[in-house]
Amino acid sequence: GESVGLHLPTLSVQEGDNSIINCAYSNSASDYFIWYKQESGKGPQFIIDIRSNMDKRQGQRVTVLLNKTVKHLSLQIAATQPGDSAVYFCAENISGLIWGAGTKLIIKP
Amino acid sequence: GAGVSQSPSNKVTEKGKDVELRCDPISGHTALYWYRQSLGQGLEFLIYFQGNSAPDKSGLPSDRFSAERTGGSVSTLTIQRTQQEDSAVYLCASSSAGAVGETQYFGPGTRLLVL
Numbered sequence: 001g002e003s004v005g006l007h008l009p010t011l012s013v014q015e016g017d018n019s020i021i022n023c024a025y026s027n028s029a030s031d032y033f034i035w036y037k038q039e040s041g042k043g044p045q046f047i048i049d050i051r052s053n054m055d056k057r058q059g060q061r062v063t064v065l066l067n068k069t070v071k072h073l074s075l076q077i078a079a080t081q082p083g084d085s086a087v088y089f090c091a092e093n094i095s096g097l098i099w100g101a102g103t104k105l106i107i108k109p
Numbered sequence: 110g111a112g113v114s115q116s117p118s119n120k121v122t123e124k125g126k127d128v129e130l131r132c133d134p135i136s137g138h139t140a141l142y143w144y145r146q147s148l149g150q151g152l153e154f155l156i157y158f159q160g161n162s163a164p165d166k167s168g169l170p171s172d173r174f175s176a177e178r179t180g181g182s183v184s185t186l187t188i189q190r191t192q193q194e195d196s197a198v199y200l201c202a203s204s205s206a207g208a209v210g211e212t213q214y215f216g217p218g219t220r221l222l223v224l
Contacts, residue, residue: 008151034212043113043200043215044152089151097213101151 008087010104019077021103023090028071032093035064035075038102039086047075047088082107113216115201121222122191130186130219134203141184142202142213143176152200158184191223 013019025033031052036044050057050064050073057064063076073090085107091097114133122128134141143155154168158178169175173191178184188195198220202213 041217043202043217044213045215046212049212097154099152099154 008102008104010106012106012108013080014108015080015082017080019075019080019084019105021075021077021088021105023073023075023100023103025071025073025090025092025100026098027092027094028068030092030094030098033064033066033073034091034093034097035062035073036089036091037086038089044089077105080105080107082109113201113203113214115199115216115219117219118217119220119222121224123224124193125190127187127189128191128221130188130199130201130221132184132186132201132203132216134182134184134201135205135214136182138203138205138214139181140204140206140211140213141178142204143184143186144200144202145170146198146200146218148197155186155199188221191221193223196221196223 011019011021034049035047037047038044048057048059048062048064050066052068055066061078065074075088077084085105087102087104089102090100113135116131120128139160141158144152145155146152156169156176157165173189176184176186186199198218200215200218202215204211204213
């Protein structure tokens with residue numbers, strides 16, 4: 001399995017603004033991508049997923065964009081709320097999920 | 110059950126002691142995963158159980174770590190002769206069929222502190 005040992009990057013966003021969290025993935029053969037949210041003291045929770053044959057998928061207040069050319073995935077959160085404060089992980093699938101290091105989202109009042 | 114549960118929620122132990130961490134997956138889920146999360150870091154895969162197949166142990170960091178899954182349901186992760194670097198949150202997840210890329214549902218984790 002994969003292991004990541006980097007300290008988490010942090011993104012600070014004003015409440016009400018849109019947030020964009022980025023993730024670079026490693027394998028061009030990855031066919032499925034997932035975003036998870038982890039609030040303090042809790043386990044990760046599924047947010048949204050996207051298959052490699054798509055370049056955009058929308059959920060409730062969230063949009064995932066996939067750019068296979070540069071192997072880049074982003075999560076956009078509209079009208080960020082205090083409850084969005086969490087660590088956000090992307091995961092790519094290549095014979096199993098490989099997890100990114102996570103980004104900590106901080107909401108400024 | 111309603112979700113994945115783990116026990117204990119917190120565990121403090123002394124260096125050199127053995128610890129057992131328990132995971133109850135969602136009822137009916139055949140796949141079960143263990144991960145470790147050190148402070149401020151991402152998820153590290155440890156071990157994966159799928160039905161009656163031999164588990165994927167490729168993520169276990171040393172032979173002090175072992176896991177069992179009895180009756181295809183409850184799993185126990187055992188750490189022998191704990192070291193301070195074992196301090197972390199240990200997360201368990203389950204998914205319904207273990208299909209590649211399938212959504213995993215996580216428990217709240219066990220916070221292990223080795224003094």
